[in-house]
Amino acid sequence: MSSINAQRVLALAALALCGTAVAADISGAGATFPYPIYSKWADAYKQQTGVGLNYQSIGSGGGIKQIKAKTVTFGATDMPLEATDLQASGLVQFPMIIGGVVPVVNVKGVQGGQMLLDGPTIASMYLGEITRWNDPRIHKLNPSLSLPATAIAPIYRSDGSGTNFLFSNYLSSVSPKFKEAVGASTAVQWPVGIGAKGNEGVANMTAQTDGAIGYVEYAYAKQNHMAYVDLTNAAGKKVAPEAQAFQAAAANADWTHAAGYHVILTNQPGGTSWPITGASFILVDATPPNPAATAAALKFFDWAFRSGSKMAADLDYVPLPESLVTQIRNTWKTQIKGIPAM
Amino acid sequence: MNAVAAIDPSHAASQRLRERAFRAATFGAALLVLLLLGGVAVSLLVGSWPAFSHFKLTFLTREIWNPVTDQFGALAPVYGTLVTSLLALLLAVPVSFGIAMFLTELAPVWLKRPVGVAIELLAAVPSIIYGIWGLFVLAPVLQRHVQPWLIDHLGPVPLLGKLFQGPPFGIGVLTAAFVLAIMVIPFISAVMRDVFETVPDVLKESGYGLGATTWEVIWQVVVPYARTGIIGGIMLGLGRALGETMAVTFVIGNAHRIGSSLLAPGTTISASIANEFAEAVGELYTSSLIALGALLFFITFTVIAAARLLLMRLTRKALSPA
Numbered sequence A: 001m002s003s004i005n006a007q008r009v010l011a012l013a014a015l016a017l018c019g020t021a022v023a024a025d026i027s028g029a030g031a032t033f034p035y036p037i038y039s040k041w042a043d044a045y046k047q048q049t050g051v052g053l054n055y056q057s058i059g060s061g062g063g064i065k066q067i068k069a070k071t072v073t074f075g076a077t078d079m080p081l082e083a084t085d086l087q088a089s090g091l092v093q094f095p096m097i098i099g100g101v102v103p104v105v106n107v108k109g110v111q112g113g114q115m116l117l118d119g120p121t122i123a124s125m126y127l128g129e130i131t132r133w134n135d136p137r138i139h140k141l142n143p144s145l146s147l148p149a150t151a152i153a154p155i156y157r158s159d160g161s162g163t164n165f166l167f168s169n170y171l172s173s174v175s176p177k178f179k180e181a182v183g184a185s186t187a188v189q190w191p192v193g194i195g196a197k198g199n200e201g202v203a204n205m206t207a208q209t210d211g212a213i214g215y216v217e218y219a220y221a222k223q224n225h226m227a228y229v230d231l232t233n234a235a236g237k238k239v240a241p242e243a244q245a246f247q248a249a250a251a252n253a254d255w256t257h258a259a260g261y262h263v264i265l266t267n268q269p270g271g272t273s274w275p276i277t278g279a280s281f282i283l284v285d286a287t288p289p290n291p292a293a294t295a296a297a298l299k300f301f302d303w304a305f306r307s308g309s310k311m312a313a314d315l316d317y318v319p320l321p322e323s324l325v326t327q328i329r330n331t332w333k334t335q336i337k338g339i340p341a342m
Numbered sequence B: 001m002n003a004v005a006a007i008d009p010s011h012a013a014s015q016r017l018r019e020r021a022f023r024a025a026t027f028g029a030a031l032l033v034l035l036l037l038g039g040v041a042v043s044l045l046v047g048s049w050p051a052f053s054h055f056k057l058t059f060l061t062r063e064i065w066n067p068v069t070d071q072f073g074a075l076a077p078v079y080g081t082l083v084t085s086l087l088a089l090l091l092a093v094p095v096s097f098g099i100a101m102f103l104t105e106l107a108p109v110w111l112k113r114p115v116g117v118a119i120e121l122l123a124a125v126p127s128i129i130y131g132i133w134g135l136f137v138l139a140p141v142l143q144r145h146v147q148p149w150l151i152d153h154l155g156p157v158p159l160l161g162k163l164f165q166g167p168p169f170g171i172g173v174l175t176a177a178f179v180l181a182i183m184v185i186p187f188i189s190a191v192m193r194d195v196f197e198t199v200p201d202v203l204k205e206s207g208y209g210l211g212a213t214t215w216e217v218i219w220q221v222v223v224p225y226a227r228t229g230i231i232g233g234i235m236l237g238l239g240r241a242l243g244e245t246m247a248v249t250f251v252i253g254n255a256h257r258i259g260s261s262l263l264a265p266g267t268t269i270s271a272s273i274a275n276e277f278a279e280a281v282g283e284l285y286t287s288s289l290i291a292l293g294a295l296l297f298f299i300t301f302t303v304i305a306a307a308r309l310l311l312m313r314l315t316r317k318a319l320s321p322a
Helices: A002-018 A035-049 A060-068 A083-089 A119-127 A136-141 A162-174 A176-181 A198-208 A218-223 A243-252 A291-307 A309-314 A322-335 B009-055 B075-106 B109-124 B127-153 B160-164 B173-197 B201-209 B214-225 B227-243 B246-251 B269-279 B283-319
Strands: A026-030 A053-056 A074-077 A091-106 A116-118 A153-157 A194-196 A212-217 A230-232 A277-285
Touching (some): A026 A060, A035 A053, A035 A291, A035 A309, A060 A074, A091 A162, A091 A218, A116 A119, A116 A136, A119 A136, A119 A153, A119 A162, A119 A176, A162 A212, A162 A277, A194 A198, A198 A212, A198 B127, A243 A322, A291 A322, B075 B109, B127 B173, B173 B246, B201 B214
Parallel strands (some): A026 A074, A116 A230
Antiparallel strands (some): A074 A277, A091 A212
């Protein structure tokens, strides 16, 4: 605790040394998924430093467009840009916060955490190949559950979202057939099922449809006590959707060899990794047109890495592992030109 | 002394100036509408050009909508838009007609005002409220009670049964049509009530004087007199139903598919745009969504033009000697 305080004092001192009168607000735009935590951080940061954050949660696509058009200081996206795209548009990308997606079900007699599924089985459900809950493939994973012959009703997110991207990316990485028939994107063409709008739409449709399976953000599943499903991960181990499991997926991922941190945290190795995990990313200019503004934004992100973890955990987001944060600070130093050292 | 000499020439000049300024201001306001409409049309065309030039006519004929492979076709959303709107009218027009007729011809005086105010209040409810209500209240009722009945009783009927197949999800094309119908009823019935009220009492009294029953007066005096207004009201409702976004998005199931069943999920043009535009990445994807908007613009324009044409023919028929 005292070390955190000491860090805060240092951060404040560093800010004070920068000397200039309070700068204009930091401007950013993009992903909706991290919006609650960014705005909570922004409130706390404004109280401490007087510098505000103007973040418009217009969606990842909008965030990418705006940072490419240089109308904002940073963009935010749930779907990382490819390294070639980053280079072509002169952007630097780094992860900021981790979240995860949790499958939820509505099957008579099944409570949260009682059912175990694996990726290929879920992919078959969303392809319309497994249509009843008493299918032998589901029974094999859950020998102790007596499952009804109810029809499976797959529910998906109809609005383009990072949640869709993570879920479809995971199913694509475990099922070649899903990859070929559907693929991975923020919005995909689902062969079966019904689309509901937002986490709340999916949650509600799942809750009111007998035999439904859906997927929602971890925070949403946890706060609403939904009947979540345990998954078998890449290492063949059974994992429950918990903060540690998401962090394990991030820690076990190979960040050092990925240009532009282009790592999608689905299906990561490690016995404790939750398989449908993902990071939300920040995009800034490699050669900022306004170095002072970009420096102010990085200072905010630096502060969030130092002192924002508790706030993130309160909202059921998962902070980045410390090793990764060190690497990101290094990236700032080496790849972004014309800003003062922090 | 005559009256003309009493007019102060400077006063007259300033009066003329004011008139001219006022004329210019109103002309400017009218011109603004045209400019806005033209601007919308041009930006829609420019924005949708990449999609149209890439897919050509297949954009209109294909059901596929796959952002992963960048393949887009507008058939499913166009179909969904037309089907939900027409179904909604099918449900809403008879009810609205009944409301308007009851209020103007049959209702006791003490009931007219409360019902009239209630209709106006319904028209003021924001569409998102209808959407949430549709999802949380109407959909479960349809799922548990209405749709199973439809599937059991109408499903086996030849031809008609095709419309009532599949599992009762609660949301889908039919649910969207229900919600749309409820949303347009206030608009259609308010317009109809207003036009029924314009029917001169003298006409109705002459009918009664000739010994006509209420039924005969309604169908042979009131309705023919108010014909153009009735069509105007229906078109207003149709326009609203075609463009409605939020309420439909909540209850239609948002699937880019054309199902033969009305219980199956579908999508509409505006629902697709609202769902996907924010997270759409890539020129072709964004452009295809804008192209959907251009199609909706075109459909709405056609509906209005068709309504005008219908009205013109009706007026001509009414004026020409039988």
